[in-house]
Amino acid sequence: MTTLKESLIQTTCAYCGVGCGVDVALAGNQPTQLDGMPEHPANYGRLCVKGTHLLDTISNENRLSAPEINNKQVSWSEASDYVASEFSKIIAEHGPDAVAFYVSGQLLTEDYYIANKFMKGYIGSANIDTNSRLCMSSAVAGYKRAFGEDVVPCDYEDLEHTELLILIGSNAAWTHPVLYQRIARAKRMNPTMKVVVIDPRRTDSAELADRFLQLKPGTDAALYNGLLRYLADNQLLDDDFIAKHTDDFATALAATQSWTIDEVASYCELSRHEVSQFYSEFATSASAISFYSMGINQSSSGVDKCNAIINAHLASGKLLKTGSGPFSITGQPNAMGGREVGGLANQLAAHLDIENEQHQSLVKRFWQSPTIATQAGAKALDMFDAIRAGKIKAVWIMATNPMVSLPNTDAIAEALKACELVVVSDCVASNDTLDYAHVKLPSTGWGEKEGTVTNSERRISRQRAIIAPFAGAKNDWQILCDVAKKMGFSGFDFTQPSEIFDEWARLTSFENNGSRQLNLSALAGMSSREYNALRPIQWPCIKGDNYQHGQVFSQNQFSTTNKKARFIAITPQLPKQATSSEYPLVMNSGRIRDQWHTMTRTGKSATLSTHITRPYIELHPKDASRLGINNDDLVRAQSKVGEVIANAKITDSLRAGECFMPIHWNQQFASSANVGKLYSSIADPISGQPETKFTAIKLQPVEFSQYMDVFVNKQSNCQADLTAQSDYWLKVNASNCSQYQLAFNDVIADALYWCQQSSGIKGQWSGFYEGATQRIQCIANGRLVFVAMVTNEQVTTSIEWNNHLFSQSALNFAQLQSLLTATPDEEFSQGRQICSCFKVREKPIVDAIKAGTHRVDELGLQLQCGTNCGSCKTELSQLIKRHAVIAQGQQIDVLVTV
Structure with a gap:
């Protein structure tokens, strides 16, 4: 009997700037289990719900298998030749500032370093900026x-x-x-x-x-x-x-x-x-x-x-x-690494100043490069303004989705439409930004990449590959080096990331002499084997220094000329996007617990999609009452530059006159839920960081003539785009099915025929009519493959219940009856999911609280909720406060149990 060889790879989480260590167990070179790394100083074995479910996100769904030019597959040689030739032509005709790179905190430090070296030292422009501009x-x-x-x-x-x-x-x-x-x-x-x-x-x-x-x-x-x-x-x-x-x-x-x-x-x-x-x-x-x-x-x-x-x-x-x-606290997994290597348009690598002649000379001499950027390039918003104006004629976008993450999305779309050459390197085959790409380059994603990241406490950790790169995907540093060499540049003959890291580490100490805290001299000269075995370490880490690694500003000596810190006189200012009689409400935005950025990765995980299944707009009860908005109503938010549609969530957790909407939903998951559409291109004049916590909006309910809640088995032969004919839509992924919530301005008279024709699915179709409500389903080869509920008001049924039905090889009579009456099994009628790890729903939690369980840890003992990643503990605490039955004179304190 042959047994699969087991091994353990230690890597770093793909999400926020905490930089958690991750242990991945493999059997036969396939990942089988993921846990927090017990000895990593960032997390000591803890992982949040997103990190816990990282393995859910490494599927090959929606991946590019080869480069494409104008949507035609080509070889890597053809693609790199084309990009090199087109960039060279534009630079020769219009100068180096006619091209730009827009990069990402999702890149590893080695990728970031090569991109910065390529643009600033060889092309000779500082037109390289990063989506980290938007967060820190x-x-x-x-x-x-x-x-x-x-x-x-x-x-x-x-x-x-x-x-x-x-x-x-x-x-x-x-x-x-x-x-x-x-x-x-x-x-x-x-x-x-x-x-x-x-x-x-x-x-x-x-x-x-x-x-x-x-x-x-x-x-x-x-x-x-x-x-x-x-x-x-x-x-x-x-x-x-x-x-x-x-x-x-x-x-x-x-x-x-x-x-x-x-x-x-x-x-x-x-x-x-x-x-x-x-x-x-x-x-x-x-x-x-x-x-x-x-x-x-x-x-x-x-x-x-x-x-x-x-x-x-x-x-x-x-x-x-x-x-x-x-x-x-940094937002992205390697935003700090990008700051270090000069990923921002207004800096050189190694914390050196781009407009300082001595620093320019230092970097140019170290790189032995033909030129060096001598002035700041275009920051993110300025970059896309320059693209729209025709000043920047080619842009290479790497590992980011600016069509969702940048404000004033319509203006970004205009820029990309106007651009002569849009090159996009990404680990997906389609997203909002790739729709505008002339050249698509398949790059590796988390789990396939080798390199380093730096977290929010300046700790460098190794990211190690756990699976082979998908199909024709290449690492970003490899793609960049190939193009740089084809443009005739030397200095890019790297064969592995350890060589890049070594050059980077040597640059940090080159002519440093204690002038900069960023110093990795103790890590320079590592062999490939030592690099592969590198343990998490904080900078500065200075060779031969006798103080503890990671200590900064020793003896209160700062990095200014006179070694003193500077106070800055501050005149407080209110946001620039003021409310008015036409736009009386304030829109704030931010993240939710189980999703990340534009859902490129987390959107693949059925587990992560069940905590909050749809975009929403929070508003205060007073505003809801005044506007005639009820909980879960579809509402339209409009600003001076755009609009979105999402479901209302009425809550007193925010102030009257203020709203909140998550940032994650995009054109891959919703027709009109990208909150970036609402924000104007207003930024801090010093940092260039956009103002995306405050914009003035108006809010109103939205009504459609007909609504359709559709579930399609992923094993069906449905090739059609069910959203194409709807006036509003939302998509949610589960493990066995996809849910589509559709809305129409005009009533579809024969919904059964519409479902048959729109889906293209062959099978036994049937419908059940009850007043204005229609329930439609299709069985193919004994399996349920399609379910729809058609109503004249917005109604949604349990995605988990339908997902369960789609998993069955055949439905019994009771299940068929429950489908016809849209009555989920009791297991799936327990309210919204609170604990994603153990799929614990709200009703049993509330029942336990009402029965006298008033501590988060006690709920965990009874129901398992909160006992794995712990991300749901704050919601458990809130439920205790809301539902605990307190005897007279008794006090309850749930805070210490979080």
Whole structure:
């Protein structure tokens, strides 16, 4: 008997900037199990629900098997020849600034490094920018203004050893769940630890909070300006630190003089007590961390918000100490790596300045390149403006989907339509951006790539391949090197990622002499074997240095010319996209728990698609009542530049006059649910980061004449596009079927005939009519292959129930009867799914709570919910608060069980 050889590969998660280590077990070179890496310092074995289900996403569905030019398959040689020739022609005729690269935090550092070297050192333009511009470029600029270098001065252990943790503009419970779980555990171990959540929305993160400040959107800088004044007024400054290690304090303090507690309270729409209590806690805590993310960065004044936060930490001396500091948490898995290698248009590699002649010379001499970029290139929004204007004539887009992620989507579409040459490298065959590509290049995805990533605490980890590349897919660095060499450039003769990493590490230490914290000299010169075995390590990691790797700004010496940190005078500004009588509501946007970015990867996972199955727009009950909107109604949101349609979700978790919509849905999954359509092309003038947390909208209910809820067995021969004839549609994937929620302006008189013709499925069709409701199904070869419910009002049936029916080789009489009456089995009538890992639904959880189970961990013992990845614990906590039956005089505290 032959047994399959078993092995274990350690790699890094594909999602957020936490950078969790992952163990993948293989048998016969096929992945069989995935777990958190117990020894990885980022997660110590924890994984969130997305990481837990990574193996669900490595299918070969929707993959390019070969390069394409104008939708015709070609060889790799033909494709790289074509791209090299076309880029060369455009550069020869119009100059190097006529071409651009738009890259991604999904790239590995080695890919990023080659793209940056190619564009800035050989083409000679800085027109390379990244989708990381959209998530953390304001934080980069804030750190650089204050410290002289883009250095995050905190690590994850600080989160566990602080007395006061401030989550501002971050819903870490859903966006960085593993860190949230570390924080929750630390709070249980140290009950005196205080957590303050500051956000216009009461998110799941507020479940852990001792205090929740629901401030007016966009007023964060005023809150921290007032904190700086409070520290000074109450003699709570670290005068010694300010005098010895900072500059420009007096100027920054002068800018805060009008920000009294009363003025801050009025401006932020908080109570005086809330503001003064927050200030007092910050001032009197021995340590404090301000943990901030997109809610701070994605603003037309995001850099100033970051510096207002940094100012408070500099003034109080609460940084470069255990449990203290301004901690910007990165969104993408390798946004930090991109920052390091110069992936942004306004920087050179290795934290060097693009407009500094000495730095230009240093990089050019190290690369021995024919030229070097000497001025900043086009940032993301400017890049697509230049494409639309015809100034940039060729763009190469890598591992990102700007048609969904950038604001003002219609303008992005105009740019791509106008562009002479659009090259797209991606691990999928179709998405919103690939629709505009002249050249499509199949690149490897997570699980197929070899290289490194850097997480939010500056920790470098190896990403290792667990499966062979799909069909003709190549690594991005290989594709870039092939094209560079065909354009006649030397310096791209790499054969493996370890060689690229070695060159990168040597660049960080080249003529560094302690001037930059980013120094990987201890990692230079590694053999291929040593690189393959590299363990997670924080930078700086300096060869021969006797202090601990990862220590930054030793002896409070910063990266400025005089080694002092700089205070920045801040004048708070409200968002540029103001409300009006025509557009009276504010739209905010962000992530949900189980999806990631534009759903390229997570959209493949049936498990991840069951927690929240459709896009939604949250609005306050007062606004819903005024507008005549009921829960689950379809509603249209319109701004000055675009519109979307989604289901209403009425909640008091946000302020009246404000709305929220997730960012994930795109043209592959919904007809009109890309929230980017609502946002204008407004950005921070320093960082270029778009303002995508605030736009003015109007909201109204949408009615259609007919609705159709369709389920199609994935094993059927349905080749038709069921969405083509509908006026609104939504697609949801399950393991055995796809669900299509369709809506029509005009009634389809013979829905049975329409379903037969539209699907093209052959089989035994039948229909059941009850008033205005029609139920239609098709059996083929004994199996259920098609189900539809046609109504004159919006009704949806359980996708899990239908998915179960499609899994059966044949349906029994009872199942056929339940289909006709649209009555799901009791198992599938238990409410929405709360725990994705164990598929635990809302009703049994609520029943257990009403029966007296008032702790999250006790619910886990009974029902398993929350006992695997833990991502659902905050929702369990909310359900306890909502449904617990409390005896008179009894108190309940679910926070410590999160």
